[in-house]
Amino acid sequence: MRVSRAGRGVVAAGLTLGLLALGGNAPAYAVDQVCENIASDQPxxxxxxxxGSPVQLMQVARAQEIAAERGRVPGAGVTVAVLDSGVADHELMDVVRPAGRPVRALVDHQGTSMAGLIAAQGTAEAPIGIAPGATILDVRxxxxxxxxxxxxxxxxxADLLxxxxRxxxxxxRGDVGVLVVGLSFARTPELDADLREVLADLSAKDxxxxxxxxxxxxxxxxALYPELGYDGEEPPHGEDVRPVIWPAAHPGVLAVNATATVLVxxxxVVDDADDDVLRSSATxxxxxxxxxxxxxxxxxxxxxLPDISTIWAAAEVAGVAALVxxxxxxxxxxxxxxxxxxTATGSLRAATVLTGHGVVQPVEALTRPLRPTAEGDVGGTQVVAEGDQRAVAPQPKADVLASTKRNAVWWGLLAGGALIVAVLLRPVLARRRD
Known part of the structure; x- marks a missing residue:
């Protein structure tokens, strides 16, 4: 029987609880330090x-090393706007807030957790944020x-988002390089029209x-259960939430899904993420x-953050974008x-409703020799899907002077023949004259 996100998303933490029940020596931090259980006044x-499993799977330490070898702190000079529940001032990251906006006590960890995945400082061996040199702009x-x-x-x-x-x-232009949204709402034509306008402005600011x-x-x-909830054990066949989800479905947004892959x-360990995420052709x-x-x-x-969630996935990709x-x-x-x-894993295959172009690869994004055009075209080799093709000899080019050449040969043969006849007949003709 399949279980819900809340029941099976906690892959590593669940294994740790099992070890505790068996009398194992599992560390306590795996149980009691889940982000949502820590209050703002934690003593x-x-x-x-x-x-973290994701930074290991994505080889973040190596990506940061590559950036440092080029003389740059990973993420330095890039500001990432986090539009969510607010970001706590934390000693491990640089957070700024819009001037003139009221500062209220934080009650939800989500915005802080997203910001940490983007820009929290860890160590060279154990990174936390993907772009620790980046600045977080807290837009609550x-x-x-x-x-x-x-x-x-x-x-x-949606109106506050x-x-x-806006x-x-x-x-x-230049104040913000990356913007990330973890929220999802039901899509409407009115919201699409408003989003189209503001995304045009954001695009103009790069x-x-x-x-x-x-x-x-x-x-x-x-919030979206009436549209996307289901009672069966499997997601609806052929599910595609592109017409339903906002703002990720808009073509001007980089939509990010989450995979169930984890290190244990x-x-x-690769699992099925269908119970945790939605399938969308916008991915x-x-x-x-x-x-x-x-x-x-x-x-x-x-x-x-033990769960499989597109919220954390969006934050991670925002961190990779800041790094790049x-x-x-x-x-x-x-x-x-x-x-x-x-450079994503699977980028040479057709996009899918679960992973889009593939799983983001920071090292490849930094090291592959690409020269994207202003329109976002990277060119490169095209993949032929017709199967293996045997090599064949190249077809010769058409010779437009072929007929002329053939005529010249015949005329040459005739002239040569006439010359030979003349040479042979010359003694006979000479004797007759004598």
């Missing part, structure tokens, strides 16, 4: 000592995912926009998320997207 500093668009009925906290709303997008679009392609709703209280005791890239390490809302601790933009500062957002898509 003690909690340190997660493991290296809601307070809590599920506010109480009596609470005055603001929940996620649009307001945040704020970033209004900043001077901002690369990343968004989560959408987690699968599993509870009736989930240094072995790669551009994917990233692994289970058992990630990020920073906590208390501003001092590190913590685990830092390494190639002269390239536009469109050129960076071309690098990410053309």
């Amino acid at each position: 003690d500093v909690l340190a997660t000592e493991r290296t 668009v809601y307070d809590r995912r599920d506010p109480d009925d009596t609470s005055d906290e603001v929940g996620p709303r 649009l307001e945040g997008l 704020y970033v679009a209004g900043l001077p 901002v690369l926009v990343v968004a989560a392609s959408g987690d699968r709703p599993t509870e009736e209280s989930d 005791e240094e072995e790669v 551009d890239l994917a990233a692994p998320t289970a058992d990630a390490v990020s920073v906590a809302i208390d501003g001092r601790s590190t913590c685990l 933009r830092s390494a190639f500062p002269a390239e536009s957002a469109r050129q960076v997207v071309a690098r990410l898509e053309s």
